[in-house]
Amino acid sequence: MKEEIIIAGFGGQGVLSMGKILAYSGIMQDQEVSWMPSYGPEMRGGTANVTVILSDEKISSPILNTFDTAIILNQQSLDKFEEAVKPGGVLLYDPNGITSPPARKDINIYKIEGAEEAAKMGNPKTFNMIILGAFLKIKPIVKNENVEKGLEKSLPERYHKLIPLNLEAIQKGHDSVKSIQTV
Amino acid sequence: MGELRLMKGNEAIAEAAIRYGVDGYFGYPITPQSEVIETLMARKPWEETGMVVVQAESEVAAANMLYGGAACGKKVMTSSSSPGVSLKLEAISYIAGAELPALVVNVVRGGPGLGTIQPAQSDYFQAVKGGGHGDYHLIVFAPNSVQEMADFVEDTYELAIKYRNPAMILSDGIIGQMMEKVELKDFKPRFTDAEIKEKFGSWATTGKTPDRERNIVTSLELQSELQEKHNHKLQAKYQQMRETEVRFESTNTEDAEYLLVAYGSSSRICRKAMELARDKGIKVGLLRPITLFPFPTKQLAELANQVKGMLSVEMSAGQMVEDIRLAVNGKVPVEHFGRYGGIIHSPDEIVNALEKQIIKG
Amino acid sequence: MEVKDIIKEENLAYKKTKVLTDNEMHYCPGCTHGVVHKVIAEVIEEKDIQENTIGISPVGCSVLAYNYLHIDWQEAAHGRAPALATATSRLMPDKYVFTYQGDGDLASIGAAEIIHACNRGENIVVIFINNGIYGMTGGQMAPTTLEGMPTSTSPYGRDIKLSGHPLKMTELVANLPGTTFVARHSAETAGAVRKLKKAIRKAFDNIDEKKGTSFIEVVSTCSSGWKLTPEASNTWMKENMFPFYPLGIIKDE
Ligand SMILES: Cc1ncc(C[n+]2csc(CCOP(=O)(O)OP(=O)(O)O)c2C)c(N)n1
Ligand code: SF4
Ligand SMILES: [Mg+2]
Numbered sequence: 169m170k171e172e173i174i175i176a177g178f179g180g181q182g183v184l185s186m187g188k189i190l191a192y193s194g195i196m197q198d199q200e201v202s203w204m205p206s207y208g209p210e211m212r213g214g215t216a217n218v219t220v221i222l223s224d225e226k227i228s229s230p231i232l233n234t235f236d237t238a239i240i241l242n243q244q245s246l247d248k249f250e251e252a253v254k255p256g257g258v259l260l261y262d263p264n265g266i267t268s269p270p271a272r273k274d275i276n277i278y279k280i281e282g283a284e285e286a287a288k289m290g291n292p293k294t295f296n297m298i299i300l301g302a303f304l305k306i307k308p309i310v311k312n313e314n315v316e317k318g319l320e321k322s323l324p325e326r327y328h329k330l331i332p333l334n335l336e337a338i339q340k341g342h343d344s345v346k347s348i349q350t351v
Numbered sequence: 352m353g354e355l356r357l358m359k360g361n362e363a364i365a366e367a368a369i370r371y372g373v374d375g376y377f378g379y380p381i382t383p384q385s386e387v388i389e390t391l392m393a394r395k396p397w398e399e400t401g402m403v404v405v406q407a408e409s410e411v412a413a414a415n416m417l418y419g420g421a422a423c424g425k426k427v428m429t430s431s432s433s434p435g436v437s438l439k440l441e442a443i444s445y446i447a448g449a450e451l452p453a454l455v456v457n458v459v460r461g462g463p464g465l466g467t468i469q470p471a472q473s474d475y476f477q478a479v480k481g482g483g484h485g486d487y488h489l490i491v492f493a494p495n496s497v498q499e500m501a502d503f504v505e506d507t508y509e510l511a512i513k514y515r516n517p518a519m520i521l522s523d524g525i526i527g528q529m530m531e532k533v534e535l536k537d538f539k540p541r542f543t544d545a546e547i548k549e550k551f552g553s554w555a556t557t558g559k560t561p562d563r564e565r566n567i568v569t570s571l572e573l574q575s576e577l578q579e580k581h582n583h584k585l586q587a588k589y590q591q592m593r594e595t596e597v598r599f600e601s602t603n604t605e606d607a608e609y610l611l612v613a614y615g616s617s618s619r620i621c622r623k624a625m626e627l628a629r630d631k632g633i634k635v636g637l638l639r640p641i642t643l644f645p646f647p648t649k650q651l652a653e654l655a656n657q658v659k660g661m662l663s664v665e666m667s668a669g670q671m672v673e674d675i676r677l678a679v680n681g682k683v684p685v686e687h688f689g690r691y692g693g694i695i696h697s698p699d700e701i702v703n704a705l706e707k708q709i710i711k712g
Numbered sequence: 713m714e715v716k717d718i719i720k721e722e723n724l725a726y727k728k729t730k731v732l733t734d735n736e737m738h739y740c741p742g743c744t745h746g747v748v749h750k751v752i753a754e755v756i757e758e759k760d761i762q763e764n765t766i767g768i769s770p771v772g773c774s775v776l777a778y779n780y781l782h783i784d785w786q787e788a789a790h791g792r793a794p795a796l797a798t799a800t801s802r803l804m805p806d807k808y809v810f811t812y813q814g815d816g817d818l819a820s821i822g823a824a825e826i827i828h829a830c831n832r833g834e835n836i837v838v839i840f841i842n843n844g845i846y847g848m849t850g851g852q853m854a855p856t857t858l859e860g861m862p863t864s865t866s867p868y869g870r871d872i873k874l875s876g877h878p879l880k881m882t883e884l885v886a887n888l889p890g891t892t893f894v895a896r897h898s899a900e901t902a903g904a905v906r907k908l909k910k911a912i913r914k915a916f917d918n919i920d921e922k923k924g925t926s927f928i929e930v931v932s933t934c935s936s937g938w939k940l941t942p943e944a945s946n947t948w949m950k951e952n953m954f955p956f957y958p959l960g961i962i963k964d965e
Pocket of ligand 1: 379380381382410434435438465770771772773774790813814815816817818841843845846847848849854934
């Protein structure tokens with residue numbers, strides 16, 4: 169198994185921490201992982217993205233030009249990464265703020281109303297976990313129990329009481345993701 | 352097995368320093384390595400191991416604190432990124448001249464000048480040719496994973512002590528910022544005063560006790576004959592390193608017709624390029640120098656008898672390529688390919704370059 | 713009435729000085745840097761010295777200050793702006809040379825350069841933006857960080873035993889005979905900005921009279937580094953920074 173993922177959106181949407189939880193979940197099931205963020209002042213209110221790779225074998229390059237999955241959370245990121253999805257790969261996006269939706273015909277496209285569902289849950293901070301849940305529904309590359317362990321490992325102790333809420337949000341993502349196009 | 356964690360390279364090196372028993376860290380914030388001092392300040396190692404951590408007023412000061420700490424026989428470390436390392440070179444030259452063990456970490460970003468904060472490998476010359484003034488070399492290790500960022504603290508420091516010579520970990524923004532799985536080693540106690548006396552008593556400035564002559568740490572020698580002799584001694588040390596301390600990793604070289612040569616994060620990208628090229632039926636191998644000084648000159652010279660050409664792949668305008676050419680001595684064509692200024696080459700670009708510059712060239 | 717009917721010369725209440733470029737500033741919302749840029753630009757316009765002014769920018773969030781003021785600029789290495797200014801002003805004594813520096817730049821890595829430039833009494837203006845933190849690199853401790861103030865390199869709050877006391881550079885340089893005018897201001901209200909502008913004007917006027925170094929500190933906010941909203945940053949500044957860094961003219965000779 170090898171899954172190469174780009175997660176991209178605004179700074180503050182929890183893009184980096186979502187990638188970290190995914191990577192930790194991979195470690196919990198003995199996989200090799202890498203997590204490579206964009207960094208620097210461009211993050212100041214601008215875009216943030218992270219490349220996450222989970223693999224059964226040693227990972228060569230942590231930096232990639234094409235991806236199995238792109239998780240896209242704003243228009244700039246869609247413009248930048250739509251073309252980077254491998255043919256037959258997956259593009260998952262939140263339509264909130266998207267003015268020109270993905271147009272590729274050779275990839276699988278899914279939609280998750282993450283911002284809306286988070287508002288319904290009454291906590292905008294659950295947003296990134298809803299997105300993660302949607303992704304794991306499409307590609308169940310890590311087991312639920314390992315996601316829970318991943319959460320425990322990546323959240324500081326004082327936030328552990330929030331783990332049930334996070335798991336609930338992941339379930340919400342599972343239930344709410346919609347397929348737009350399959351190839 | 353030690354403890355498994357997901358960490359950034361910068362965090363891992365800080366944690367490894369605490370666990371290895373480093374006595375003092377001196378730094379100044381600069382992107383992309385500020386997490387080193389941030390991690391240390393959050394970890395408060397002074398409460399746990401007694402390790403001292405200082406945010407200095409500048410890199411000039413940080414490096415001179417390193418010099419002072421090293422003169423006391425303490426295990427000392429500093430880290431920075433390219434513009435900051437340029438400022439540290441003054442003290443580094445003194446440390447080399449005074450023959451002290453110390454560790455400098457450079458998480459390289461693109462230059463020249465203020466340049467970019469994005470990753471690069473454009474400080475190779477500065478690292479391996481000395482960098483500061485005078486005839487000296489650092490022991491230079493180039494990690495290509497977060498695990499090696501952690502492991503090389505001990506590996507370099509042991510050599511620094513063995514040769515009484517400053518060492519450098521030459522990393523870059525990718526390895527510093529990337530998170531990977533790391534297995535952390537167990538804690539080692541810091542050297543006690545008695546151990547320092549036993550190991551370094553002949554030179555460390557720990558206070559003149561009646562049982563010994565005074566120790567003077569200096570890089571000054573006004574008599575030219577003696578200074579030349581001192582230089583001979585340094586050169587003999589470097590020669591011994593060349594003979595006994597070279598480390599490298601070779602992959603698929605047995606049947607290789609072409610060779611990629613790359614260090615650090617570029618070697619990771621080359622691995623992927625090698626996979627792509629092999630899928631196309633091109634017999635490519637990869638030689639990755641782990642020590643940049645001493646350089647795997649002998650290994651490259653041997654491979655020059657086997658392969659038809661070599662491509663040095665660096666995130667720079669081509670620096671290591673010169674050392675490869677020296678090693679190969681004209682036997683086969685040696686070319687350079689690389690993106691720089693903060694741009695990272697892709698595996699496809701490397702395969703293209705190999706085909707254009709070496710195979711057809 | 714439609715908007716286009718209102719856009720008329722006679723209705724003009726405020727016009728941006730031509731010394732400011734049209735480039736969109738990269739600063740965070742509420743950042744003090746932008747306001748101070750504007751004030752300096754207005755003084756340059758009012759004194760009609762655009763052609764004779766050379767700005768020297770630091771390394772810090774204002775490293776790109778040269779994008780915003782329509783004058784000649786030099787971009788120094790971290791902390792070294794006063795050294796560049798020394799040479800520039802001595803080689804071109806008729807020019808108006810100023811440095812624009814953050815607290816990390818001026819009070820930490822460049823402490824030696826600023827002390828010696830002030831001590832030599834270089835005929836320059838120094839604008840010192842004190843936001844108590846390293847904004848650009850992501851909120852590390854500066855020499856000016858207040859006791860107990862959390863930053864990414866003092867995550868439990870600045871501990872005096874570990875990192876020494878917050879450094880009052882302005883009082884320090886006021887002690888040097890080379891300085892002629894030393895003042896501390898702020899820029900959080902229209903009134904404060906007016907006072908700041910008067911001081912900067914005076915500093916540039918001192919260059920005409922070859923009086924030595926004029927040094928103006930601006931107590932500032934950094935909402936990103938402080939992890940507060942712009943509004944809360946102003947309140948925090950007034951409650952915590954002003955008592956330790958009192959505003960006013962410290963020296964005027
Ligand atoms: C030699 C060197 N060391 C470190 C840095 C990294 N660096 C860039 S800006 C900065 C601090 C800026 O803080 P300050 O002067 O307070 O300006 P602010 O961003 O707060 O306005 C540092 C440490 C550098 N560019 N060069
Ligand atoms: S980080 Fe601070 S100093 Fe820099 S632009 Fe933002 S508010 Fe201003
Ligand atoms: Mg500052």
